Amino acid sequence: MSGESDKTEKMTAALRKAGIRVTRQRIALLGVLADADDHPDAVELHARARAVEPSVSLATVYRTLSVLQEQGVVHRHAFEGGGARFETTHEDHHDHILDVDTGEVIEFQSDIIERVQDEIARELGYEVVHHRLELYCRKKR
Amino acid sequence: MSGESDKTEKMTAALRKAGIRVTRQRIALLGVLADADDHPDAVELHARARAVEPSVSLATVYRTLSVLQEQGVVHRHAFEGGGARFETTHEDHHDHILDVDTGEVIEFQSDIIERVQDEIARELGYEVVHHRLELYCRKKR
């Protein structure tokens, strides 16, 4: 309900520049994405977008998420179990810890791991295009 | 065609011990898995198993793979794009490099990464149940 206009404006400006039409449905979804601090799936995003703009179909959510992904605005994650989950792209790269009991997602980042990955790939004659690192964890008691 | 009987015997022995029936279909699939040095998907395993034992259905391939996974005999990997891919469990843990152009899978292992992962989880009050690390790479030229 608050600081979303900032992010949303940046996003829509970027879209216009890319020749992509800014529709009611897309504005709704962008707002929802800007407000989200979790990692919702398409159905959840659909529900949230509908609360703002009832005329958003699930198909459009998927289509728009694809567009936004191509534009680099959102990231799509295929964690174990269930469907894809999304988050707005933020400046710093990170990987994810998933609480296997609650499904909660925690972000983390490790330069060391990053560096070792590149090194391993290089030694085998490859360069890393992208990677996926997920730690499925349980809370220690 | 060759050294498969060894592995297969070990596998079937383990299954019998676990009270799991050793059927024609399962023998065929175990043989195929023992022979495979790649990471085939269910359809590919079905094709290979059919060559040995024509009465193997795709449903049985899936069912058996689930059983074998529960027994710890095979590992299931959900790489990006396409369906799950399988490999027989071998002693040493490893992660995967995927050639984004060819789909080829290369295994690698890094104690450093492993250690840092545990450390990161621990600091956040978690313990790693399992993880998934995949490097999507392109051959350097």
Place this chain on the structure above:
DNA sequence: AATGCTTATGAGAACCATTCACAACTGTAA
């Protein structure tokens, strides 16, 4: 504001990998 061209949308069908239901079959222990 109205025009026209083009892209986006909603609804529901289609897709694809995987699982399920069920009647027939078959290991396996006795």
Place this chain on the structure above:
DNA sequence: TTACAGTTGTGAATGGTTCTCATAAGCATT
């Protein structure tokens, strides 16, 4: 050999995601 429980093939069902197509609506231009 029997008998029972686990297994199988077939085809239908599932669930997430994408596609089709007729209609709606951006947006640059009058």
